Amino acid sequence: xxxxxxxxxxxxxxxxxxxxxxxxxxxxxxxxxxxxxxxxxxxxxxxxxxxxxxxxxxxxxxxxxxxxxxxxxxxxxxxxxxxxxxxxxxxxxxxxxxxxxxxxxxxxxxxxxxxxxxxxxxxxxxxxxxxxxxxxxxxxxxxxxxxxxxxxxxxxxxxxxxxxxxxxxxxxxxxxxxxxxxxxxxxxxxxxxxxxxxxxxxxxxxxxxxxxxxxxxxxxxxxxxxxxxxxxxxxxxxxxxxxxxxxxxxxxxxxxxxxxxxxxxxxxxxxxxxxxxxxxxxxxxxxxxxxxxxxxxxxxxxxxxxxxxxxxxxxxxxxxxxxxxxxxxxxxxx
Amino acid sequence: xxxxxxxxxxxxxxxxxxxxxxxxxxxxxxxxxxxxxxxxxxxxxxxxxxxxxxxxxxxxxxxxxxxxxxxxxxxxxxxxxxxxxxxxxxxxxxxxxxxxxxxxxxxxxxxxxxxxxxxxxxxxxxxxxxxxxxxxxxxxxxxxxxxxxxxxxxxxxxxxxxxxxxxxxxxxxxxxxxxxxxxxxxxxxxxxxxxxxxxxxxxxxxxxxxxxxxxxxxxxxxxxxxxxxxxxxxxxxxxxxxxxxxxxxxxxxxxxxxxxxxxxxxxxxxxxxxxxxxxxxxxxxxxxxxxxxxxxxxxxxxxx
Amino acid sequence: xxxxxxxxxxxxxxxxxxxxxxxxxxxxxxxxxxxxxxxxxxxxxxxxxxxxxxxxxxxxxxxxxxxxxxxxxxxxxxxxxxxxxxxxxxxxxxxxxxxxxxxxxxxxxxxxxxxxxxxxxxxxxxxxxxxxxxxxxxxxxxxxxxxxxxxxxxxxxxxxxxxxxxxxxxxxxxxxxxxxxxxxxxxxxxxxxxxxxxxxxxxxxxxxxxxxxxxxxxxxxxxxxxxxxxxxxxxxxxxxxxxxxxxxxxxxxxxxxxxxxxxxxxxxxxxxxxxxxxxxxxxxxxxxxxxxxxxxxxxxxxxxxxxxxxxxxxxxxxxxxxxxxxxxx
Numbered sequence: 001x002x003x004x005x006x007x008x009x010x011x012x013x014x015x016x017x018x019x020x021x022x023x024x025x026x027x028x029x030x031x032x033x034x035x036x037x038x039x040x041x042x043x044x045x046x047x048x049x050x051x052x053x054x055x056x057x058x059x060x061x062x063x064x065x066x067x068x069x070x071x072x073x074x075x076x077x078x079x080x081x082x083x084x085x086x087x088x089x090x091x092x093x094x095x096x097x098x099x100x101x102x103x104x105x106x107x108x109x110x111x112x113x114x115x116x117x118x119x120x121x122x123x124x125x126x127x128x129x130x131x132x133x134x135x136x137x138x139x140x141x142x143x144x145x146x147x148x149x150x151x152x153x154x155x156x157x158x159x160x161x162x163x164x165x166x167x168x169x170x171x172x173x174x175x176x177x178x179x180x181x182x183x184x185x186x187x188x189x190x191x192x193x194x195x196x197x198x199x200x201x202x203x204x205x206x207x208x209x210x211x212x213x214x215x216x217x218x219x220x221x222x223x224x225x226x227x228x229x230x231x232x233x234x235x236x237x238x239x240x241x242x243x244x245x246x247x248x249x250x251x252x253x254x255x256x257x258x259x260x261x262x263x264x265x266x267x268x269x270x271x272x273x274x275x276x277x278x279x280x281x282x283x284x285x286x287x288x289x290x291x292x293x294x295x296x297x298x299x300x301x302x303x304x305x306x307x308x309x310x311x312x313x314x315x316x317x318x319x320x321x322x323x324x325x326x327x328x329x330x331x332x333x334x
Numbered sequence: 335x336x337x338x339x340x341x342x343x344x345x346x347x348x349x350x351x352x353x354x355x356x357x358x359x360x361x362x363x364x365x366x367x368x369x370x371x372x373x374x375x376x377x378x379x380x381x382x383x384x385x386x387x388x389x390x391x392x393x394x395x396x397x398x399x400x401x402x403x404x405x406x407x408x409x410x411x412x413x414x415x416x417x418x419x420x421x422x423x424x425x426x427x428x429x430x431x432x433x434x435x436x437x438x439x440x441x442x443x444x445x446x447x448x449x450x451x452x453x454x455x456x457x458x459x460x461x462x463x464x465x466x467x468x469x470x471x472x473x474x475x476x477x478x479x480x481x482x483x484x485x486x487x488x489x490x491x492x493x494x495x496x497x498x499x500x501x502x503x504x505x506x507x508x509x510x511x512x513x514x515x516x517x518x519x520x521x522x523x524x525x526x527x528x529x530x531x532x533x534x535x536x537x538x539x540x541x542x543x544x545x546x547x548x549x550x551x552x553x554x555x556x557x558x559x560x561x562x563x564x565x566x567x568x569x570x571x572x573x574x575x576x577x578x579x580x581x582x583x584x585x586x587x588x589x590x591x592x593x594x595x596x597x598x599x600x601x602x603x604x605x606x607x608x609x610x611x612x613x614x615x616x617x618x619x620x621x622x623x624x625x626x627x628x629x630x631x632x633x634x635x636x637x638x
Numbered sequence: 639x640x641x642x643x644x645x646x647x648x649x650x651x652x653x654x655x656x657x658x659x660x661x662x663x664x665x666x667x668x669x670x671x672x673x674x675x676x677x678x679x680x681x682x683x684x685x686x687x688x689x690x691x692x693x694x695x696x697x698x699x700x701x702x703x704x705x706x707x708x709x710x711x712x713x714x715x716x717x718x719x720x721x722x723x724x725x726x727x728x729x730x731x732x733x734x735x736x737x738x739x740x741x742x743x744x745x746x747x748x749x750x751x752x753x754x755x756x757x758x759x760x761x762x763x764x765x766x767x768x769x770x771x772x773x774x775x776x777x778x779x780x781x782x783x784x785x786x787x788x789x790x791x792x793x794x795x796x797x798x799x800x801x802x803x804x805x806x807x808x809x810x811x812x813x814x815x816x817x818x819x820x821x822x823x824x825x826x827x828x829x830x831x832x833x834x835x836x837x838x839x840x841x842x843x844x845x846x847x848x849x850x851x852x853x854x855x856x857x858x859x860x861x862x863x864x865x866x867x868x869x870x871x872x873x874x875x876x877x878x879x880x881x882x883x884x885x886x887x888x889x890x891x892x893x894x895x896x897x898x899x900x901x902x903x904x905x906x907x908x909x910x911x912x913x914x915x916x917x918x919x920x921x922x923x924x925x926x927x928x929x930x931x932x933x934x935x936x937x938x939x940x941x942x943x944x945x946x947x948x949x950x951x952x953x954x955x956x957x958x959x960x961x962x963x964x965x966x967x
Contacts, residue, residue: 067873100875113870115884117891117963130877161963177874475655475947477906480924484940487928488669565791572793573913575928591797591914598805606801610794617789 012044012215013082013102013184015064020077022056022063022241032291033059033072035241038316041185043082046211046218048232048249050225050264054285056241057221058108061189064219065099081185101131104178106171108190108221113174114162120173121158124180131181139180146176150206168199172206179210186211187219192227204231225264229253234322237261240286240297243316247323257325259302296327304329364630371626377619385434388427396420396428396581404594404601414604416586417594422608429581430612433564436494436501440563443502444509445556449548451506452513453540457521467514473507482566486575491567501563509555516548553627561620568613583609641959648955652948659944660719663937664712670933678728699726699934724938729930735938738923743942745815746919749836749911750904753843758897761848765855766886769863772856781856788849793910796842800914803838811835813916839915843908847900854896858889891962895954902950906943 022034033056041047051057062068064079066087079087084098099105107113115123121140128139144154150172157165157173165173171191178186188207192200208231211218222228228235229249236246237258245258256262283301290297299309306328316326365371399405399419407414413422455466481504491497520526521544529539545552570576571584574592578585590606667675675696682692697714706714718725724735761784768780790798804812811817817831862868862885871881900907909921916922920939927936 062873065873067869069869096875096877098875099873105870105873107866107870107873112866115867115871115888117887118884126876126880127874130875130880163964174870471651472655472658475944475951476659477903477943477947479909480906480921480940480943483909483924483928484663484666484936487933487936488666561789569791569793569910573909573925575925587793587797606797610797613794614790621785621789 012217013084014043014217015041015082015185015219016078016080017041017064018078018080020060020063020079021075022059022068022072023075025071025073033241034063035291037077037238037241037243039236039243039246041217041219042234043217044215045233046208046220046231047234047236048228049219049221049236049238050223050228051238052223052285055238057223057238058189059241060238061105061187061219061221064187065103065105066095067099097131100127100178100183101181102183102185104181104183104186106174106178106186106188106191108193112162113177114170116162118161119158120160120162120165124158124177127177127181133181142182143176143180146179147172149210150175151202168195168203171195171199171203175203175206175210179214182214183216184214185217185219187221189221190223191220192222192224200227207231226268229265229268237264240291242297243324243326244298245325245327247320251323257319257329258298258327259304259329260298263301361626361630365623365626367629368625370622374619374622374624374626377615378623381430381434381616381619384427384430386431388430392424392428396424404599404605406601407604413608416605417589417602422586422605425581425586426583426608426612429583429586429609432494432497432582433568433584436497436567437560437563439495439498440501440505440567441498441556441559443499444506444559444563445552447502448506448509448555449513449545449552452510453517453544455510456514456517457536457540457544459518463514466510470507470510470514473504474511476504478504479566479569482570483573483575486570491570491576497567498563501566505559505562509552509559512551512555513548516551517544520544520547550628550630553630554624557620557624557627561617564613564616568609583612641956644959645952645956648952652952655948656941656945657716659941660716661712663941664715667933667937668708699728699732719941724941725934727927727932727935729926729932729935735935738935739920739938739942742918742920742923742939743905745917746905746908746912746921749839749917749919750843750908751901752836753840754847754897754900754904756840757844757847758851760844761851762855762890762893764848765852766859766889768852768856769859769889772860780852784849784852784856786849787845788853790846792842792846793914795846796839796911796914799838799842799845810838812838815917835915839908839911839917842911842914851893854893855889858892859885862889891958894961895958898950898954898957899947902947902954905946 017040018038020034020037021032023030024033035056037056037060049057049060059068059072062072063074064087066074066079068074074088077088081087081098081102084090084102085094087095087098090098114120118126121143124140124143125136128136133139140158143158147154147157152169152172157169162170171194175188175191178188191207192203195203204227207218207220210216220228220232232249234247235249235252237244237252237260239260245252245256245261252261253265256265286297286300290300293299294312295310296302296313299305302309309328314326314328316324318324365375397420399415401419403415403417403419405411405415405419411421411423413426415421416425451466451470455463455470482500485500489496489500491500517540526539526543529543534543568582568584568587571578571582572587572591574588578588586605586609590602590609594602594605678699679692679696682695683689687695722736724739726732727735727738730738764780764784768777768784771777772781787795800812803810811831811834814835815832816828816835865888868881868885871884876884905920906924907921908917908919909925911917912919912921913925920943924936924939924943926932927939
């Protein structure tokens with residue numbers, strides 16, 4: 001019965017990521033998509049990971065599940081989930097259990113994350129059977145609860161095929177599938193990108209509520225500083241496959257140290273203020289060739305560039321409790 | 335423009351060739367990249383040459399030799415001889431013209447009809463689309479080879495053009511449908527919408543904007559249609575439903591199997607194998623060359 | 639309900655198509671050099687029949703009367719076809735064409751259906767393996783086997799197999815559907831002879847269609863493997879078996895339509911095989927009709943071959959709307 005779920009501990013679980021390297025094998029050589037990322041995901045908190053497209057944040061998300069699609073490959077590092085072990089080295093069978101059961105994942109392309117030939121309800125059952133859930137009725141009941149929580153006609157959704165649902169509905173079904181097995185860690189990869197503004201707001205609100213109710217550990221990946229600032233407790237900024245800055249949301253918003261973070265914050269449009277106050281970041285993210293330069297990856301776009309930025313890469317280091325930055329100017333002022 | 339071309343990434347993407355010289359240059363580079371493609375090209379050129387020059391190399395009526403019926407392979411008869419003592423090599427060489435010319439005509443008819451109807455049908459959505467697609471469905475439904483066999487009772491297949499015409503007219507259905515679906519998806523793209531907004535003529539849009547984008551598909555189909563047509567025409571002659579009027583590999587096959595008893599007598603075997611090997615080598619050449627065509631016209635492959 | 643409307647439309651379109659093909663065969667025979675209908679009529683008169691007898695005879699054979707206006711002949715012909723009357727054969731001494739066709743059809747059906755199923759099953763499995771292991775030696779070898787077999791024309795394959803197994807290495811019989819000295823019936827010697835004689839024709843069909851199935855399935859699986867929901871099912875921790883089921887289910891869908899279509903094309907798809915192995919099916923019947931100028935039989939055989947395709951077309955369309963929920967609405 002429901003015991004199956006209640007028996008599990010509800011202490012929030014954290015994650016420790018150490019020196020993670022992911023490369024993409026292409027004709028032009030190996031591209032480092034995630035290059036030496038280390039961070040601790042605080043249990044019970046919402047951690048926002050922010051970066052432009054191509055910054056490696058989605059690859060990072062897949063690497064946390066040890067599911068980087070080809071031609072990507074994890075070459076080094078560890079992803080330790082509290083109570084489960086290192087995702088990169090644990091046995092395949094256990095890893096299959098951890099995926100979905102301990103860590104829920106909501107896709108960037110949740111639009112297409114459902115099997116188009118099977119009704120949603122059947123896919124919930126397939127998920128349950130794969131994780132050896134005995135009481136499938138209870139599972140369906142919880143799926144319905146979640147769907148209703150998200151303001152949907154649960155009965156109808158479970159009997160629907162993917163093509164019968166709108167983008168927002170599919171995204172919410174994706175969230176339901178990530179949560180229906182009572183996962184305690186939830187990774188959301190750009191959960192609102194494909195949605196219109198209204199669905200976006202309601203999906204984010206649902207994420208916030210469920211996070212609080214269930215004492216989840218949530219990782220929210222987005223390119224939108226506004227979304228992250230609104231929801232996250234902690235913020236991690238990624239640039240060119242490396243970490244640029246991390247800290248609590250208040251700290252980051254109030255005292256951004258990295259010029260890139262400062263640019264991102266300036267780029268948030270404010271509904272109340274005049275639109276031209278939002279300043280778009282100039283330049284484009286580094287390409288394959290630029291990733292191999294010895295200097296700081298951001299140097300070419302940086303308004304506060306120093307001569308040494310061209311030649312050596314600043315180290316990502318702690319400059320306070322839970323406060324990290326990779327910038328030669330990071331420790332100078334502010 | 336010059337800035338973009340100097341970056342390492344974009345220099346790897348050859349632009350759509352503007353003039354013939356650069357196109358031939360690119361084509362040569364693509365072909366020379368893999369030895370298999372070179373072999374394919376050589377085989378195709380070899381057979382083309384055979385088709386053009388073949389009939390001039392031998393007298394109009396090939397010499398027969400009653401003393402060398404089913405002669406084994408020798409210097410004089412590199413592929414042996416047939417039931418009259420005629421050199422099999424001579425038969426193959428003189429027969430190549432009909433086979434290749436008919437196949438080329440067939441492929442041309444297939445591609446022209448299929449492409450034009452597909453483009454028009456996909457671009458002008460509406461009644462013309464429904465009419466064309468009805469006809470296409472019909473063509474696709476009629477079993478092609480039995481139709482050819484039946485048509486052989488009224489149609490004179492003696493001329494390669496006539497053979498090519500019938501093969502083309504019965505074989506364009508699949509291409510038309512594929513071109514239509516590609517046109518449908520292309521017409522929703524930005525650059526086509528832009529061209530329409532600019533008031534460019536439909537003719538220009540269809541043949542200057544859309545056609546180059548499906549060129550690779552069409553080029554592949556041209557080659558595939560050639561091999562398909564070769565099989566079909568040789569098959570028709572092999573079945574013996576078409577009156578024998580010219581030297582043809584299919585005629586050789588038919589006579590070898592059903593008259594000469596090549597299946598059971600070893601001495602007639604070269605007579606059977608000669609056309610079979612010619613057929614297979616030519617197909618091999620086309621298949622090997624197809625790879626180069628794919629890369630040459632397919633922009634997605636070039637980026638990789 | 640919508641399925642039924644769709645089905646109804648397709649059936650209507652199919653009937654129109656049958657009529658068009660019947661019109662084609664009608665005019666084909668009339669366009670024939672020397673107009674065989676009039677020739678037969680004159681021939682019968684010469685053999686001492688009265689014009690009325692001769693006209694009756696010709697009407698029975700071809701389904702129309704030589705001296706009527708064209709439109710009346712046409713209507714008569716179509717009317718007879720709608721009553722499943724395909725006329726009488728000339729070369730088989732006036733036996734109804736339908737009877738001859740129905741006697742020949744089972745040979746073709748058994749031959750092609752066996753080959754079709756074998757090549758489909760093997761091709762699908764090989765295609766899945768070739769797609770999943772596409773960067774390994776196994777994968778490349780399978781792909782190569784598909785490309786080569788796909789490239790060899792059916793008659794070349796038939797001749798090759800016949801030569802290897804009946805001349806070079808005599809382990810199988812050549813020609814004829816069974817040993818003529820045996821009495822046909824449900825007895826062991828006859829059935830085993832039947833099976834032994836069928837091995838090469840079936841193998842020819844299977845080998846030359848295997849490549850197509852394998853290559854299509856391979857590309858279909860590769861397409862599905864790139865779909866987001868496959869990655870999603872991996873990350874949701876679905877069992878490997880469930881994932882494979884998802885992949886196979888989605889990848890095989892487009893092939894079902896092709897399979898249904900192939901079943902229709904099978905009636906006309908074994909001309910070469912029946913010719914080479916002297917198998918008394920529809921293909922041989924068509925060839926026999928043409929070589930003996932038996933036009934009613936030719937028209938009838940061609941009509942049946944086409945009708946089979948039209949029916950399987952409708953069936954394929956219906957099947958697709960049943961197996962793919964996206965089409966259902």
